[in-house]
Amino acid sequence: MKKGIVMEGGAMRGMFTCGIIDVLLENKIGFDGAVGVSAGATFGCNLKSGQHGRPLRYNKKYCRDRHYHSIRSLLMTGDIYNVKFCYDDLPCRLDVWDTKAFAENPMEFYVVATDVNTGKPVYHKCTDGGREDMNWIRASASMPAVSRPVHIGEGIYLDGGTSDSIPLRFMEEKGYDRILVIETQPKDFIKKKQKYMKFIRLALGKYPEMIKAMENRYIMYNREKQYIREREETGEVIVIRPEAPLNISPVERDENELQRVYDLGREAGLKNIGKIKKL
Numbered sequence: 099m100k101k102g103i104v105m106e107g108g109a110m111r112g113m114f115t116c117g118i119i120d121v122l123l124e125n126k127i128g129f130d131g132a133v134g135v136s137a138g139a140t141f142g143c144n145l146k147s148g149q150h151g152r153p154l155r156y157n158k159k160y161c162r163d164r165h166y167h168s169i170r171s172l173l174m175t176g177d178i179y180n181v182k183f184c185y186d187d188l189p190c191r192l193d194v195w196d197t198k199a200f201a202e203n204p205m206e207f208y209v210v211a212t213d214v215n216t217g218k219p220v221y222h223k224c225t226d227g228g229r230e231d232m233n234w235i236r237a238s239a240s241m242p243a244v245s246r247p248v249h250i251g252e253g254i255y256l257d258g259g260t261s262d263s264i265p266l267r268f269m270e271e272k273g274y275d276r277i278l279v280i281e282t283q284p285k286d287f288i289k290k291k292q293k294y295m296k297f298i299r300l301a302l303g304k305y306p307e308m309i310k311a312m313e314n315r316y317i318m319y320n321r322e323k324q325y326i327r328e329r330e331e332t333g334e335v336i337v338i339r340p341e342a343p344l345n346i347s348p349v350e351r352d353e354n355e356l357q358r359v360y361d362l363g364r365e366a367g368l369k370n371i372g373k374i375k376k377l
Contacts, residue, residue, distance in 0.1 A: 100131065101278075102131045103131075104132075105133070105139075106138050106263060106280060106281050107282070110349070111283070112140070113363065114362055117154075117367060123145070129145075133208040133268060135209070135258040135262065139239060166183055172244055177246055178244040179239075201227060209237075210258030211256070211257070213253055213261075217311035240256050243298050243302065264279065266326055266329065278338070279326055279336070279337045280337075281323075284342055287323065289319040291313075291316050336374060339366070340362060
């Protein structure tokens with residue numbers, strides 16, 4: 099039996115996931131493997147390092163700081179979330195990510211990024227929390243059109259949610275058969291076509307396969323949601339999701355809103371703790 103956890107992204111909807119993660123840590127519930135996408139990667143890595151409350155803490159502290167995220171950063175650097183602040187200043191000095199604990203925890207931790215040249219998902223296993231792992235986490239969370247593509251080795255990558263938003267099938271293919279899925283949209287949510295394709299085509303003109311992936315993302319996403327519902331109905335997986343839309347900005351600047359969504363995650367985690375322990 100291999101126990102796994104799948105963490106969807108969704109920018110600051112990820113505060114919902116953070117609340118659940120902290121409930122898991124408080125109850126000393128561990129997993130053999132995890133996969134995170136976008137915010138599910140940037141926040142989910144704290145499950146492996148065992149750092150209770152860290153994402154909520156630093157997001158509330160810096161949510162109004164222009165060095166963290168701002169239009170100015172987008173115009174000056176090409177990234178709405180400032181890369182130096184998010185992947186250097188913050189984890190290395192301001193609110194240190196415990197890479198030692200991350201490396202020593204035997205739980206496998208994968209992140210999903212999208213290869214901009216193929217439009218296909220790439221799954222990277224993070225091992226030590228070093229610079230390469232950090233780059234893959236950054237790639238997974240780099241939202242198209244408001245983030246620069248991330249160069250890693252010979253590849254170029256962007257947001258993993260574009261090609262595999264909720265990678266349950268990936269974990270099943272890895273042999274995990276007791277899986278907890280954390281979604282950040284309600285059960286009946288249906289993604290619609292991307293509204294801003296003209297802007298995306300302009301921003302990603304060099305990458306036609308990535309543009310195609312963005313055009314078809316709603317199809318992929320809705321199929322994954324349907325598959326998860328089917329697996330849930332047969333009792334194959336446990337799913338925790340919000341009961342209603344979280345209605346939080348991708349670049350939320352109100353710490354009360356961050357706390358609100360985190361608290362919803364905690365409530366959902368505590369409500370389902372009995373089911374989770376049965377894993």
